[in-house]
Amino acid sequence: MRLEDCFYLGTIVSKFSFKGEVLIKLDTDDPEEYLETESIFIEVLPQKLIPFFIEKSNLQKSNLLRVKLEDITTETEADALLKKDIYLPLNQLPELEGNKFYYHEVIGFNVTDKNYGEVGVIKSINDTTAQALFVIEKNEKEILIPINDDFILLLDKKNKTISLDVPEGLIELYL
Known part of the structure; x- marks a missing residue:
């Protein structure tokens, strides 16, 4: 997946548990829309997106998404993802009505x-x-x-x- 085919969703801001869970600060007005997301792209290197599948997720506070990613099972693995940006394909943007636009x-x-x-x-x-x-x-x-x-x-x-x-x-x- 190319970066120009995606939109910025948020950033991994911290670890949540010793089992590799992370908190993503979402850049959206409707964080609930992303609770059922099955996968995300993480920019591990500049302009290099890697797909990760989500085992489970739930909202923490208002705009923090607590996520357990497949194959990330330790604090050390989660550490490697801190401060990384999260993206989704453009086709997953919710449709806007009226005079609203991206x-x-x-x-x-x-x-x-x-x-x-x-x-x-x-x-x-x-x-x-x-x-x-x-x-x-x-x-x-x-x-x-x-x-x-x-x-x-x-x-x-x-x-x-x-x-x-x-x-x-x-x-x-x-x-």
């Missing part, structure tokens, strides 16, 4: 604005800032628009378009 889904979407008209094409999402941003390209110029539910009028996944209503003058700042 960042990877909207790359390549055409963007229009209620007042400005045709804005450009989403080239990437910048989520390294306090506010995630659409990175839109128009005529070789970069336009940054905050990802804000109040700005999104319509998300059309079928036609790969997003209609926005951004504050007046924001788009013009970049052109």
Whole structure:
């Protein structure tokens, strides 16, 4: 499995028992959705995903998943997995309704604005800032628009378009 075919689910943050159990800090709003997961991919080396099968799992606190992995039976084996990132295939992402989307889904979407008209094409999402941003390209110029539910009028996944209503003058700042 390639890393680009997967989504980040969380990180192994600690051991739980002397029998090789680990705690995974999940990066999700709905940790319950992952209780029945049968396998995960662990990034044991950079860009190198290894599949592991789950014998049992349950939630600890709100976003910690306690997991017993097949073939991990000792503390030493569990130690080797600490601080490793966990991934699942993209096809296991729950389907989102309405104007909700995963960042990877909207790359390549055409963007229009209620007042400005045709804005450009989403080239990437910048989520390294306090506010995630659409990175839109128009005529070789970069336009940054905050990802804000109040700005999104319509998300059309079928036609790969997003209609926005951004504050007046924001788009013009970049052109």
